[in-house]
Amino acid sequence: MLELRTLPAACAQRRSDAACTSCGARAFSVCGRLGDEDLAKLDSIAEHTALKAGEGLIRQGDPAGHVFNITSGSVRVYKLLPDGRRQITGFLFAGDFVGLATGEDYAFSAEAIEDATLCRFRKSDYRALIRQAPALESALLERATHELAAAQNQMLLLGRKTALERVASFLLNLPEDPVRPASDGLVRLPMTRAEIADYLGLTIETVSRVFSRLKTTGVIRLVSLHELRIEQPDRLAALAEGEG
Amino acid sequence: MLELRTLPAACAQRRSDAACTSCGARAFSVCGRLGDEDLAKLDSIAEHTALKAGEGLIRQGDPAGHVFNITSGSVRVYKLLPDGRRQITGFLFAGDFVGLATGEDYAFSAEAIEDATLCRFRKSDYRALIRQAPALESALLERATHELAAAQNQMLLLGRKTALERVASFLLNLPEDPVRPASDGLVRLPMTRAEIADYLGLTIETVSRVFSRLKTTGVIRLVSLHELRIEQPDRLAALAEGEG
DNA sequence: CGGGCACTTGAAGTCGATCAAAGTGTGTGG
DNA sequence: CCACACACTTTGATCGACTTCAAGTGCCCG
Numbered sequence: 001m002l003e004l005r006t007l008p009a010a011c012a013q014r015r016s017d018a019a020c021t022s023c024g025a026r027a028f029s030v031c032g033r034l035g036d037e038d039l040a041k042l043d044s045i046a047e048h049t050a051l052k053a054g055e056g057l058i059r060q061g062d063p064a065g066h067v068f069n070i071t072s073g074s075v076r077v078y079k080l081l082p083d084g085r086r087q088i089t090g091f092l093f094a095g096d097f098v099g100l101a102t103g104e105d106y107a108f109s110a111e112a113i114e115d116a117t118l119c120r121f122r123k124s125d126y127r128a129l130i131r132q133a134p135a136l137e138s139a140l141l142e143r144a145t146h147e148l149a150a151a152q153n154q155m156l157l158l159g160r161k162t163a164l165e166r167v168a169s170f171l172l173n174l175p176e177d178p179v180r181p182a183s184d185g186l187v188r189l190p191m192t193r194a195e196i197a198d199y200l201g202l203t204i205e206t207v208s209r210v211f212s213r214l215k216t217t218g219v220i221r222l223v224s225l226h227e228l229r230i231e232q233p234d235r236l237a238a239l240a241e242g243e244g
Numbered sequence: 245m246l247e248l249r250t251l252p253a254a255c256a257q258r259r260s261d262a263a264c265t266s267c268g269a270r271a272f273s274v275c276g277r278l279g280d281e282d283l284a285k286l287d288s289i290a291e292h293t294a295l296k297a298g299e300g301l302i303r304q305g306d307p308a309g310h311v312f313n314i315t316s317g318s319v320r321v322y323k324l325l326p327d328g329r330r331q332i333t334g335f336l337f338a339g340d341f342v343g344l345a346t347g348e349d350y351a352f353s354a355e356a357i358e359d360a361t362l363c364r365f366r367k368s369d370y371r372a373l374i375r376q377a378p379a380l381e382s383a384l385l386e387r388a389t390h391e392l393a394a395a396q397n398q399m400l401l402l403g404r405k406t407a408l409e410r411v412a413s414f415l416l417n418l419p420e421d422p423v424r425p426a427s428d429g430l431v432r433l434p435m436t437r438a439e440i441a442d443y444l445g446l447t448i449e450t451v452s453r454v455f456s457r458l459k460t461t462g463v464i465r466l467v468s469l470h471e472l473r474i475e476q477p478d479r480l481a482a483l484a485e486g487e488g
Numbered sequence: 489c490g491g492g493c494a495c496t497t498g499a500a501g502t503c504g505a506t507c508a509a510a511g512t513g514t515g516t517g518g
Numbered sequence: 519c520c521a522c523a524c525a526c527t528t529t530g531a532t533c534g535a536c537t538t539c540a541a542g543t544g545c546c547c548g
Contacts, residue, residue, distance in 0.1 A: 079400045081486050087400040101392040108396060134378050141381060144388040148345035151395035152352060156323045156331040158402035159445030163504065193527065201403030206504055208528055225513075225527075242325050407536070437495065447537060452496055469495075469545075489548100496543070505535090511528070518521085 041133060045125040051112040057098065058110040064102040067126050070094055073116025074190045078198065079108050088199040089154075091191060093175055099123075100140065101147075114190050158201045161242070166200040167210040168240035171220065171230060185230040186223070285377060289369040295356040301342070302354040308346040311370050314338055317360025318434045322442065323352050332443040333398075335435060337419055343367075344384065345391075358434050402445045405486070410444040411454040412484035415464065415474060429474040430467070 048071075051057060057068055060080065075092040089108060092098060098110050121129075130137050157166050174187050189196070197207045214220045219236050221229045230236055238244045292315075295301060301312055304324065319336040333352060336342060342354050365373075374381050401410050418431050433440070441451045458464045463480050465473045474480055482488050 079396060081400070081404060083486050085404040085486070087403040089396045089399050101389045101396075103390075103393070107393050130382070134381070137378070137381055137385060138374070141385045141388060144385060144392060145345045146347070148388060148392055148395060149347070149351050151392060151399065152323060152333045152345075154399055155333050155395065155402060156325070158399055159331040159442075160325060160329040192525095198403075203505060204527075205506080205529085209504095212528070242327050242329070448495080449497085449538085450536060453536095456496070491548090492546095494543105494545080496541100498541080499539085501536105501538070503535095503537090504533105506531100506533070508531080509529085511526105513526080514524090516521100516523085518519105 041129055042121075042136075045121055045129060046119040047121070049118050049120050051116045051118070053112055053114045056109060056111040057118065058106050058108065060106055060109045062106050064099065064104060064106045065123055067100060067121045067123055068098040068110075069119045069121075070096050070098065071117045071119060074113045075110055075116060076113050076191065076195055077108055077110045086198045087201070088195060089151075091195075091199065097140075097143065100144065113195070163200075163202055163206050163210050164213070164244070165240055165242055166202065167196075167207060167214070168236050168244075170196065170200055171228075172233075172236060172240055185233060187228055187230060189226045189228065285373055286365075286380075289365055289373060290363040291365070293362050293364050295360045295362070297356055297358045300353060300355040301362065302350050302352065304350055304353045306350050308343065308348060308350045309367055311341065311343040311365045311367055312354075313363040313365075314340050314342065315361045315363060318357045319354055319360060320357050320435065320439055321352055321354045330442045331445070332439060333395075335439075335443065341384075341387065344388065357439070407444075407446055407450050407454050408457070408488070409484055409486050410446065411440075411451060411458070412480050412488075414440065414444055415472075416477075416480060416484055429477060431472055431474060433470045433472065 049057075051073070057075070058077075070092055072094050075096075075098065076088050077090045077092060077098065078086050078088040080086050091113070092110075099106070101107075130140075153169075157169055161169065171187060174189070176184075176187060191199075193204045193207050196202075197204045200207065211220075211222070214236075215222055219230070219232045219239070221231055223229055235244065293301075295317070301319070302310075302321075314336055316338050319340075319342065320332050321334045321336060321342065322330050322332040324330050335357070336354075343350070345351075374384075397413075401413055405413065415431060418433070420428075420431060435443075437448045437451050440446075441448045444451065455464075455466070458480075459466055463474070463476045463483070465475055467473055479488065
């Protein structure tokens with residue numbers, strides 16, 4: 001059975017940033033529009049996989065043979081420089097697609113941050129399917145479009161924001177815990193400080209220091225290492241835009 | 245008459261980076277696939293405009309009513325922070341589209357760097373057209389996909405590369421002068437140092453210093469302020485990846 | 489030819505990186 | 519269940535790349 005069908009509910013909860021409220025949610029735009037036949041077709045070419053924390057699903061340079069849809073857990077997508085410097089270009093969660101934006105070979109790597117499950121589609125099957133189900137293609141274009149907008153925001157962050165502004169922006173864009181959506185402001189951080197640093201173009205130490213600063217100023221509270229509560233969303237938002 | 249038809253030739257010349265050779269060129273993927281009827285339909289809803297240097301075509305926050313295709317000249321796309329910090333997210337040239345990646349309102353601004361001409365499509369007309377010409381949609385998805393890959397490269401640049409690596413990467417990704425394609429290594433820089441700086445997440449002074457360094461080490465030669473020749477492409481490529 | 493703007497170059501300052509060490513949590517094996 | 523080991527995180531001190539501030543230089547255009 002294809003999990004895609006169950007995504008809208010999850011997605012509607014997980015995006016709180018303004019850029020995404022208008023479109024509902026990212027995965028929603030894919031599955032919400034599809035009729036039962038289209039879903040059945042998708043189902044017929046889907047292949048389910050489970051990954052343990054740290055396992056890779058895509059390796060930079062490999063021929064781009066598959067497209068993935070994450071059904072649970074979280075994934076890091078990154079690029080490396082020859083000397084090992086890493087830039088994480090995105091964290092992906094349930095409902096997100098991976099592997100669409102590729103040519104012949106994958107131009108990035110993707111690995112599970114924590115145990116994850118996903119649907120895998122052979123790219124050729126997938127293309128064939130799209131020809132039969134044009135609604136899918138337009139939904140994907142809309143998604144790609146929103147990812148592009150998100151990428152532009154990240155460029156602004158990486159090119160022009162201070163460490164404090166970067167961390168604040170990051171926390172605000174994080175999906176709220178879908179398990180306990182009522183507990184407002186509670187955010188889960190499945191990734192390590194090193195991954196946050198590599199996402200924000202900073203070092204571990206700087207990320208840690210900024211967290212400490214936000215903690216002592218009362219903007220956030222660290223519930224545990226991988227879970228925090230945003231105590232003052234307004235101040236955090238102001239900080240994110242350089243108005244703190 | 246719609247200029248789109250004339251783009252393939254121009255595009256085939258202007259992209260030299262490896263990421264784009266496989267797809268031919270970005271605009272090519274849009275116009276190359278379309279039949280005469282589709283082109284005629286596009287033509288019927290196109291509206292031609294000319295812009296003087298510095299004039300804007302899109303302003304951040306305005307309702308997103310149009311999609312544009314640049315037919316000559318060059319355009320800067322950027323986002324601003326409240327205090328005026330600017331991140332240029334891309335330079336666009338003949339054949340490129342602007343305004344696809346938007347929701348209700350534009351999330352960025354776009355202005356002509358030099359005198360430019362463009363086709364303008366009302367977004368509603370444009371959407372209607374897409375419904376009739378599915379080939380257009382799949383071509384646009386492919387383009388969006390490549391822009392996403394380019395955006396990921398830019399994130400790597402902004403997050404993890406040094407000033408020298410950024411400038412080197414920038415010069416290598418610049419389109420070669422389409423007017424004189426034979427003169428290998430000759431690059432036109434229609435934008436100012438300030439624009440380069442805001443694209444690379446640096447200051448004017450740092451960009452200038454790196455240019456000077458590349459000049460004195462013989463990697464490039466400045467023909468004029470806005471035109472330079474890459475004398476040692478291999479060394480420049482090595483520098484761009486941190487192997488200099 | 490002269491004014492203005494963009495660019496270059498130099499000197500000092502700063503934010504984040506790097507180096508270093510102590511603290512904390514987690515998982516494993518006894 | 520506890521103790522140990524290891525990996526991750528936090529905090530502190532120093533360093534360096536890029537920024538900021540400040541003159542100069544040169545080019546373009548009237």
